[in-house]
Amino acid sequence: MAVKFPQLSTGQEVIAYAQEQQIEMVDLKFADLPGTLQHLTVPIGELNEALFAEGTGFDGSSIRGFQAIHESDMLLVPDPTTATVDPVFQIPTLSLFCTVRDPSTNGPYSRDPRYIAQKAEAHLKKSGIADVSYWGPEIEFFIFNGARFDQDTRSGYYFIESEEGIWNAGKDGANLAYRPRHKEGYFPTAPTDTFTDIRSEVSLKLTTFGIQVEKHHHEVATAGQGEIDMRYDSLVRMADSVIAYKYVLKNVARAHGMVATLMPKPLFGDNGTGMHTHQSLWKGGKPLFSDPEGYAGFSQMGLHYIGGLLRHSPALLAFCAPTTNSYRRLVPGYEAPVNLAYSQRNRSACARIPMYFPHPHAKRVEYRCPDPSCNPYLAFAAMLMAGLDGVIHKIDPGEPMDMDLYDLSPE
Structure with a gap:
C-alpha cells in the first residue's frame, strides 16, 4: 500500500x-x-x-x-x-x-526548468491579473510487451510487440482474441482492456507524491493505449506531478515485464499520445474565465487568453510538441489539432472549452497541441506567458469554429 x-x-x-x-x-x-x-x-x-x-x-x-x-x-x-x-x-x-x-x-x-516555472508563477502574481493558475494535463501513453529498434550505416528498423495489438488477431498458437481494433479502443472493459490493474497500480503509487487521480481508462488506440487523469493543481506542483507520473508509469510497467512509452505517435494509422492541457486563472478564490452571458459561459478575459494561445501557437509548439515525432501526431483524423481555432466541446479544435459542467469553477480552456514528450515546466510556463499576453493586449481569438475542422478544405 x-x-x-x-x-x-x-x-x-x-x-x-x-x-x-x-x-x-x-x-x-x-x-x-x-x-x-x-x-x-x-x-x-x-x-x-x-x-x-x-x-x-x-x-x-x-x-x-x-x-x-x-x-x-x-x-x-x-x-x-x-x-x-x-x-x-x-x-x-x-x-x-x-x-x-x-x-x-x-x-x-x-x-533550471523548475526555476523557469517558478518565475512564471511569480510573474503571474506580480502582474495582478490573477493569484494562481491551475493546470490539468490529460497524459496518454502506450504499454507494450516490448520494443526492438536499431539503426546503423546500412539499415534501420523498429518492431513493437503488443499482445493486445490488433495485428496479432491472426497469430498462431494460443490466441485469446479480445483485441481493440484501430481507433476502437476507447473505454472497453476486461477482457479487451488488459491493463486495468497496471493503471490502477500506477494510480495508487501516484498518491505517494500527493497526486489525486480522478480516473483512468483505456484510450482510443489499440496495443495498450491508456490515460490516467490527475486533479488540477498549481503550475509548479502540476509540473512536478507530470514528471512523477512518467517516472511511476515507466517503472510499474517495467516491473510487469513491459515497457511504457509517452512517444507522441508510436503507431502509424492509429491515435497518437497527447497531453491536452486544461488551464484557468483565479484571483481571490474566484475563477476568472467564467461569465454566464459569454460564449460557452466564458469570460472576455478567458477569450483573450485563448487569443494569446492561438497567436503564439507557432512558438508554443517548440515547447509543447518538441520532437519530430510530435508532428506525426498533429495530422487530421486522430483527435489532434491541425487548425488554429477554438470552439466549445470540439475535439478537432486547437483550443477547446469543455462543457461537462456549468459551474463557474469548471470553466477552463483545453489546449490540445501539447504531447508528453515535452518538458512540463517549460511547456506550462510558455502557455501561461502566451495566455497572459493575450489578456494584457486583448488579443481577439476571432469567431469560434463549431464544426468538424477536419472537413474543411486546405484553403
Whole structure:
C-alpha cells in the first residue's frame, strides 16, 4: 500500500519524517532541459539541514542543456515540500525534487526548468491579473510487451510487440482474441482492456507524491493505449506531478515485464499520445474565465487568453510538441489539432472549452497541441506567458469554429 504524502515544509520536518519512516537512502530528483528526470542518491546520513541550505554538488556539463565543461560545478538544493517515500525502490528511500543553483552566484540557475516555472508563477502574481493558475494535463501513453529498434550505416528498423495489438488477431498458437481494433479502443472493459490493474497500480503509487487521480481508462488506440487523469493543481506542483507520473508509469510497467512509452505517435494509422492541457486563472478564490452571458459561459478575459494561445501557437509548439515525432501526431483524423481555432466541446479544435459542467469553477480552456514528450515546466510556463499576453493586449481569438475542422478544405 502506498504511503500517504506527508505535506512537509521545512528541512527539520523532513529529517524527522525520514527517521519516522526508517528511511535508508535519499533520492534527489531534477529535470534536464528536455525534461528527462535525473537523480542523485545519498545515504540517510547525508540528510541534514545543511543539505537544504547549501545543496550538494554535481557535474553540470554531463546534463543536457546545462553547463560547459570549463564551468561545470553546479548544486542541487532539495525542496522540502516535495518530500515523500519513493514508491519505486525496494530499499526505503526518501524522494525530493530539487532546484538547481549556480555556485558562482549562489543564486538560482537560469536554465533550471523548475526555476523557469517558478518565475512564471511569480510573474503571474506580480502582474495582478490573477493569484494562481491551475493546470490539468490529460497524459496518454502506450504499454507494450516490448520494443526492438536499431539503426546503423546500412539499415534501420523498429518492431513493437503488443499482445493486445490488433495485428496479432491472426497469430498462431494460443490466441485469446479480445483485441481493440484501430481507433476502437476507447473505454472497453476486461477482457479487451488488459491493463486495468497496471493503471490502477500506477494510480495508487501516484498518491505517494500527493497526486489525486480522478480516473483512468483505456484510450482510443489499440496495443495498450491508456490515460490516467490527475486533479488540477498549481503550475509548479502540476509540473512536478507530470514528471512523477512518467517516472511511476515507466517503472510499474517495467516491473510487469513491459515497457511504457509517452512517444507522441508510436503507431502509424492509429491515435497518437497527447497531453491536452486544461488551464484557468483565479484571483481571490474566484475563477476568472467564467461569465454566464459569454460564449460557452466564458469570460472576455478567458477569450483573450485563448487569443494569446492561438497567436503564439507557432512558438508554443517548440515547447509543447518538441520532437519530430510530435508532428506525426498533429495530422487530421486522430483527435489532434491541425487548425488554429477554438470552439466549445470540439475535439478537432486547437483550443477547446469543455462543457461537462456549468459551474463557474469548471470553466477552463483545453489546449490540445501539447504531447508528453515535452518538458512540463517549460511547456506550462510558455502557455501561461502566451495566455497572459493575450489578456494584457486583448488579443481577439476571432469567431469560434463549431464544426468538424477536419472537413474543411486546405484553403
